Amino acid sequence: MDDQTRMLAGLAGLGGLSQGDVGDQDSVRKQLGQPQQDIGDILQQIMAITDESLDEAQARCWPEESPAHWGGSDDPAEGGEAGGGTAGGGLPLNFQHRKHALNCHRMKPALFSVLCEIKEKTVLSIRGVQDEDPPDPQIMRLDNMLLAEGVSGPEKGGGSAAAAAAAAAAAGGSPGSDGGIEHSDYRAKLAQIRQIYHSELEKYEQACSEFTNHVMNLLREQSRTRPISPKEIERMVAIIHRKFSSIQMQLKQSTCEAVMILRSRFLDARRKRRNFNKQATEVLNEYFYSHLSNPYPSEEAKEELAKKCAITVSQVSNWFGNKRIRYKKNIGKFQEEANLYAVKTAVDAASVSAQASQANSPATPNSGSSGSYSLSHAGDAAAAAYLGLHPSNLNGAGEAVLNIAPSLQPQVDTLHRVTRLTAGYEELTASSLYAPHRLDTSNSWQDNTHPSCVTSPPGPPGSVHSDTSN
DNA sequence: ACGGATGATTAAAT
């Protein structure tokens, strides 16, 4: 682990400091304010000890010396009178007992604290004042996002489902049937991300606490041989945590990134475009072709259409925008469609009227098409188609017997016949039905391009692309 | 795989 070695290097650096501190006799003396003779003795002993290698010292001293050690970082209260009795007052001449005696010296706690203080100051001056870290706004942002995305929140379901639903609503997706499948896919991926995130997080946390413990033990042990205050250990732990939290931030950041990518791939409505279902298209087309002279549904009409088609109002707007422009661009291509829907509306109108006049109602086979939007205008195309159809497709009672509506797939010859029939009434439809409407209602809708008719395409149908390039 | 169809997005115009 890279950070571990770096961390240890940092610790080693601190260790080096202690040697320098020990040499600073003057300040020690100044701060202690104790008889100088005493201090001189102690310092000499300290110097002697610091001349030994750490290994030697450890090997020699630790096994036998358990009760009192430097600083008593485990139990600060212990420091006060530790030195009093056990040393027995005799001067330690034996090299082996030098350290032990030093530990038991009555001055030891004071000296220790002074050394710690000095070191503290040095460390602070080196490191500057950036010790207290404010809660990182960056990591807070990431946390918030992960929480909102349902990655770091409660384990299952709730959070992510809510997030997905919210995203779907924001994307304006249809709440209908096919939405759920997509989202289950999305949720599966999200769960995958969440799992990775959590396992990584756990790993990091474990490593962090492990390492922290290790360092703390190390420092505590070292506090027997060099001045390390509890405060310093605390700070070291803080440093470690900072390091690890920066690693954690990286993890969070990459998780956020992954979630964003996932989101854009799965929930961006544009990328995951779904065609409207047949019925919706049908409803929209019916409206469009029955209001061909002014295919601009009002807000209420849009709402109604949206409700009918189980899509949003803005989707209705999109649809009409696309439809208008594409129709206008290549009328010929939409000819058959126009006739088809004209027929359908005519049939509906006919069946409605038949229903009205005759008591029996042969429930229009075409589910949503009978005009719940205002038929006030049901006019132009419907009437034209009606005219074209009348001779062959209406029975005596005026009831529609047309069979193309239910099966949505009109045979080609039927269509052709309709087209040709309608074409026969060209002047009638074009001039007496369409033209007036076009003139008085709409100003910009098809100002010039197609002068006359619905039925005779002005140009070669196949040649023009509705969309220029792709 | 390809090309047309189609819903959505965008900038510009109104």
Add this chain to the structure above:
DNA sequence: ATTTAATCATCCGT
């Protein structure tokens, strides 16, 4: 704010 025109990205039949 809505519409147009162009464009994008995907869907879907072949």
